[in-house]
Amino acid sequence: MVALPVDLSRFSRVALGNWPTPLEHCQRLAKVLGGPRILVKRDDVNGLGVGGNKLRKLEFLLGAAVAAGADTIVTFGGVQTNHGRLTAAACARLGLRCELVLTRQVTRVPGSEVLTAPKYGEAYERSGNVALDRLYGARLHIHDDDAQAEAAAGRLVAELRAQGHRVASLPVGGSNAIGVLGYLACAMELRHQLRDRGEDATRIVCAIGSAGTAAGLALGAALLGWPVTVNAASVSNSAPECLADLDRLVGDAAELLEVPHPRLDHVQVTERAIGDGYGVTTNAVWDAIRLFGRTEGITLDPVYTGKAAAALIEAIRGDEIHTSETVVFLHTGGLPGLFGYVPELIDEVEA
Ligand SMILES: Cc1ncc(COP(=O)(O)O)c(C=O)c1O
Secondary structure, three states: OOOOOOOHHHOOOOOOEOOOOOEEEOHHHHHHHOOOEEEEEEHHHOEHHHOEOHHHHHHHHHHHHHHOOOOEEEEEEEOOOHHHHHHHHHHHHHOOEEEEEEEOEOOOOOOOOOOOOEOOOHHHHHOHHHHHHHHOOOEEEEEOOHHHHHHHHHHHHHHHHHOOOOEEEOOHHHOOHHHHHHHHHHHHHHHHHHHHOOOOOOEEEEEEOOOHHHHHHHHHHHHHOOOOEEEEEEOOOOHHHHHHHHHHHHHHHHHHHOOOOOOOOOEEEEOOOOOOOOOOOOHHHHHHHHHHHHHHOOOOOOOOHHHHHHHHHHHHHOOOOOOOOEEEEEEOEOHHHHHOOOOHHHHHHHO
8 A cells, every 4th residue: 555644634625536547558659659668547537527637636626615615616727728627517516606717818938038829719719628618507707818817807706705705716727735635646546556556657747737737746756755757748838937836836735734845856847849839739749649549549638638748759759768667648638628629630630
């Protein structure tokens, strides 16, 4: 049995997902890449609301909100936010009102002057996650850029409170100290699964956006004394920005758990798959989506897991990962976002 030296049962938690998620050995994918042993941790098929990584965070975030007496949840994200969709599904399950404040802003070029642009289009604005948000009964407030969305969110929370609602705001991507606990639990679950099968992993590869997922894995590995490397592929921010976010979240979660703030020696962040920024796809991303689909029947998304997979493929092809290694690719979900990218999707799968 793998035990964490901290007690997560003292935190309020609501049951939303099915755990443990499957850990699948992808031999056909590894063969095509001529690379290491690849295991895919299927956090995309964990149950509620079409699944995805946010469910692990929401179990703790909504646990805390419900314990504090909230009846209304407000959260934020891009138009095709998976976090928003899963918050909407979880609120439906828990009987909470859900308000999503969304921004059309997608482009951000890291490390240089910041370029931003709103993304429009019938599929992007009405299909995929947006359609599911509405299906799950959330109210949507869509703005052209982050600044407008932020200002509107402040006004909305004030209005809802004035109407007598007890409002809890969840951070972008569900990433704060409480949300990090979800992926701390995942690190423990994964180590346990590997041990049961008599194996271990040298690396966990995942996407990094708001950083809570990688922070939970890194903190969990440190607390377990597990020398696995977390390879996080950025989908938007520069590597130094990601590392600063990770360090802050790991520190905040360590403080909450009353354990020392561990060093992040086993975390590496790559910018190699970002392309032109958040929500902007590249040929490498579509190649990765096709490869996972055609070798394993696994669906990646264009914003997160497609970028993480593109980074993994480049690292394997560049001999940065030895063939003797075992790599866990954390599939963090995002399937509905794929349909937000019609007609690009149709062109790419017909190619
Ligand atoms: C499908 C998917 N994968 C990965 C991530 C990145 O996780 P995090 O924001 O915890 O870094 C997100 C975040 O929105 C996501 O929706």
